[in-house]
Amino acid sequence: xxxxxxxxxxxxxxxxxxxxxxxxxxxxxxxxxxxxxxxxxxxxxxxxxxxxxxxxxxxxxxxxxxxxxxxxxxxxxxxxxxxxxxxxxxxxxxxxxxxxxxxxxxxxxxxxxxxxxxxxxxxxxxxxxxxxxxxxxxxxxxxxxxxxxxxxxxxxxxxxxxxxxxxxxxxxxxxxxxxxxxxxxxxxxxxxxxxxxxxxxxxxxxxxxxxxxxxxxxxxxxxxxxxxxxxxxxxxxxxxxxxxxxxxxxxxxxxxxxxxxxxxxxxxx
Amino acid sequence: xxxxxxxxxxxxxxxxxxxxxxxxxxxxxxxxxxxxxxxxxxxxxxxxxxxxxxxxxxxxxxxxxxxxxxxxxxxxxxxxxxxxxxxxxxxxxxxxxxxxxxxxxxxxxxxxxxxxxxxxxxxxxxxxxxxxxxxxxxxxxxxxxxxxxxxxxxxxxxxxxxxxxxxxxxxxxxxxxxxxxxxxxxxxxxxxxxxxxxxxxxxxxxxxxxxxxxxxxxxxxxxxxxxxxxxxxxxxxxxxxxxxxxxxxxxxxxxxxxxxxxxxxxxxx
Numbered sequence: 414x415x416x417x418x419x420x421x422x423x424x425x426x427x428x429x430x431x432x433x434x435x436x437x438x439x440x441x442x443x444x445x446x447x448x449x450x451x452x453x454x455x456x457x458x459x460x461x462x463x464x465x466x467x468x469x470x471x472x473x474x475x476x477x478x479x480x481x482x483x484x485x486x487x488x489x490x491x492x493x494x495x496x497x498x499x500x501x502x503x504x505x506x507x508x509x510x511x512x513x514x515x516x517x518x519x520x521x522x523x524x525x526x527x528x529x530x531x532x533x534x535x536x537x538x539x540x541x542x543x544x545x546x547x548x549x550x551x552x553x554x555x556x557x558x559x560x561x562x563x564x565x566x567x568x569x570x571x572x573x574x575x576x577x578x579x580x581x582x583x584x585x586x587x588x589x590x591x592x593x594x595x596x597x598x599x600x601x602x603x604x605x606x607x608x609x610x611x612x613x614x615x616x617x618x619x620x621x622x623x624x625x626x627x628x629x630x631x632x633x634x635x636x637x638x639x640x641x642x643x644x645x646x647x648x649x650x651x652x653x654x655x656x657x658x659x660x661x662x663x664x665x666x667x668x669x670x671x672x673x674x675x676x677x678x679x680x681x682x
Numbered sequence: 683x684x685x686x687x688x689x690x691x692x693x694x695x696x697x698x699x700x701x702x703x704x705x706x707x708x709x710x711x712x713x714x715x716x717x718x719x720x721x722x723x724x725x726x727x728x729x730x731x732x733x734x735x736x737x738x739x740x741x742x743x744x745x746x747x748x749x750x751x752x753x754x755x756x757x758x759x760x761x762x763x764x765x766x767x768x769x770x771x772x773x774x775x776x777x778x779x780x781x782x783x784x785x786x787x788x789x790x791x792x793x794x795x796x797x798x799x800x801x802x803x804x805x806x807x808x809x810x811x812x813x814x815x816x817x818x819x820x821x822x823x824x825x826x827x828x829x830x831x832x833x834x835x836x837x838x839x840x841x842x843x844x845x846x847x848x849x850x851x852x853x854x855x856x857x858x859x860x861x862x863x864x865x866x867x868x869x870x871x872x873x874x875x876x877x878x879x880x881x882x883x884x885x886x887x888x889x890x891x892x893x894x895x896x897x898x899x900x901x902x903x904x905x906x907x908x909x910x911x912x913x914x915x916x917x918x919x920x921x922x923x924x925x926x927x928x929x930x931x932x933x934x935x936x937x938x939x940x941x942x943x944x945x946x947x948x949x950x951x
Contacts, residue, residue: 472925473892473946475744477787479764479771494775494782495748500891500948502748502785504773506763513763516771518746518785520892520946524923527951530881532848533919579801612799622769623742623789625894627927627946629920650802650931651898651939654793656741658896658942660929662919670920673927675944677742677789677896679769682796 418591419557420600423448424456426463426489434460434489438482442554447482449554450621451603455596457505457517460491462595468501469523470632471595475625476517483509499523524631535664538563541584541642558604559588561642567606570614579608580648590640593671595628598635601643601663602626602674608649608659609680618681622656630671638665655679687860688826689869692717693725695732695758703729703758707751711823716751718823719890720872724865726774726786729760731864737770738792739901740864744894745786752778768792793900804933807832810853810911827873828857830911836875839883848877849917859909862940864897867904870912870932871895871943877918877928878949887950891925899940907934924948 416422423439442452454476461467490506500522507515544561565581585604587597607619630638647661659676685691692708711721723745730736756778764771769791776784813830834850854873856866876888899907916930925946932941 473746475746475787475892475894477742477771477789480766494785497749502746502782504785513771516763516773516787518744518787518892520746522891522924522948524925527922527924527949528878528881529922530846530918531920531922532846532917577799577801609797612797622791623744623787623894623896625744625892625944627892627925627944629922629925629927631923648801649799650942651800653796653798653800653898654900655791655796656793656896656898658898660942660944673919673929673944675894675896675929675942679791680796 418589420587420591420597423452424459424596426456426459429488432490432492434491435486436489437486438484440553441557444552444554450478450624451600452554453482453507453515454603454624455599457489457507457515458519458599459596460489460505461503461519461521464491466493467521468496469499469521471519471628472522473520473625473627474517474599475623476515477623478515478621480512480514482507482514487514531670533662533670535644535668536582536646538582538644544584557588559586565611567610568615577612579611580646581605581611582646584642585645586640586642592640593635593638595635598628598630598663598672599626601645602661602672605645605647605659605661607678607680608647608657609652612652619679621676621678624676625674627673629673634665634669634671638671641666643671652680687858689856689860689866692721693728693865695725695728698757701759701761703760704755705758706755707753709822710826713821713823718872719747719893720869721823722751722776722784723872723893724868726758726776726784727788727868728865729758729774730772730788730790733760735762736790737765738768738790740788740897741791742789742894742896743786743868744892745784746892747784747890749781749783751776751783756783800939802931802939804913804937805851805915807851807913813853826857828855834880836879837884846881848880849915850874850880851915853911854914855909855911861909862904862907864904867897867899867932867941868895870914871930871941874914874916874928874930876947876949877916877926878921881921888948890945890947893945894943896942898942903934903938903940907940910935912940921949
């Protein structure tokens with residue numbers, strides 16, 4: 414592995430045999446229980462990206478967080494379930510001590526030029542350079558990102574005259590800077606805190622159970638985004654009986670929609 | 683199987699051995715190539731719903747349409763990947779002649795009363811009774827639903843002064859009527875045509891490659907919705923290089939958000 418960036422180290426995998434890889438959790442991306450889910454998702458995607466049978470680029474990825482990932486080594490089984498002429502479906506299982514801790518499915522495809530239409534514009538936001546970096550250092554992984562909030566900082570009390578709102582809008586990028594690619598975009602799609610934090614204005618035990626990314630970005634669009642910030646918007650539609658959804662979008666600095674992402678998130682009460 | 687409703691017949695499964703079921707495609711739900719994807723998704727969910735080890739109710743479901751489902755019999759392997767105290771993760775594979783045609787993951791959980799907050803209200807819409815049923819009978823499966831569009835009828839030319847818009851808003855229910863449950867809600871979440879049809883105003887080869895449902899509805903909410911219509915809204919955020927996303931929501935007649943759903947949809951050009 415040539416890159417010394419902490420993110421590349423965190424998602425690095427060693428091939429063990431056909432369809433089998435070994436990786437290890439990273440202190441730099443430690444969350445409250447186990448690693449930051451975005452790193453786990455990016456590591457699973459990475460197994461496909463470096464698989465010798467891989468066809469095309471990621472279009473969709475679903476990651477199911479089945480159980481806590483313990484500190485240390487894990488294995489990833491990456492199995493191509495079905496390969497068509499220009500599309501490929503994958504099953505990914507992350508295991509520790511023989512037990513599934515994360516499952517995922519991914520869909521890859523070769524993409525061609527077609528009609529191109531963006532229906533959802535980036536929300537108006539002051540440029541990242543005019544906003545203060547929020548220094549949240551209570552979890553290791555926070556330090557690996559540069560967060561610049563426009564609104565919706567989790568856990569912050571809101572003015573008494575303001576209605577409950579679960580929307581966050583913020584600029585984000587890797588810290589230190591790192592050029593955007595499918596791996597880092599995958600992780601960036603998971604940087605939004607549980608929406609329950611915005612309703613409660615205080616900590617509630619909570620965690621993502623399933624996350625789905627749709628990659629709009631083609632490789633040339635990622636190259637163009639470079640080391641720039643991405644603008645992220647996330648909001649919940651409903652929070653009910655222990656589970657909430659989250660619908661999120663990420664745009665490049667020049668307003669290109671790169672990712673649509675959804676999550677189902679557990680919350681305790 | 684006690685119900686003679688065409689939908690129940692379409693999703694019916696016969697247990698063959700541990701974790702293995704057999705089903706068959708239904709003429710009533712035939713689409714252009716193979717069965718309506720909503721029926722396929724509901725059939726996969728049904729394998730978990732009737733599995734003796736099933737714990738709780740569906741919270742999330744992701745279905746990957748890997749290849750065409752041929753007319754006739756298929757097998758479904760339903761494997762509990764991980765069972766925790768009150769949550770359960772499933773892997774589902776639909777096969778024909780030993781080849782994977784559809785893969786899926788599902789997350790089930792027992793749910794308790796918690797804070798309940800709906801952030802996304804149902805859009806204003808005239809009641810279903812005041813709208814005309816759209817009679818689309820070019821595919822068999824259309825006849826199994828009662829569609830009442832508020833706006834965004836696929837393939838219809840739009841007024842010249844109206845900007846391109848991929849949003850549809852419509853009331854839908856099974857035809858003949860059938861009480862709502864997790865299976866029928868799963869299928870109802872897939873009734874929206876590819877959004878490219880609204881941009882192009884004409885047919886374009888297109889099809890869902892991956893779909894994710896988040897079930898907000900608890901079983902008491904489904905029982906309350908009964909045989910009523912659900913209000914469905916679907917729109918694309920971006921259509922680019924052969925793939926578009928679709929973000930959809932379904933509300934009950936009394937405005938309760940039942941489902942958040944997303945899709946990644948292939949389109950040819």
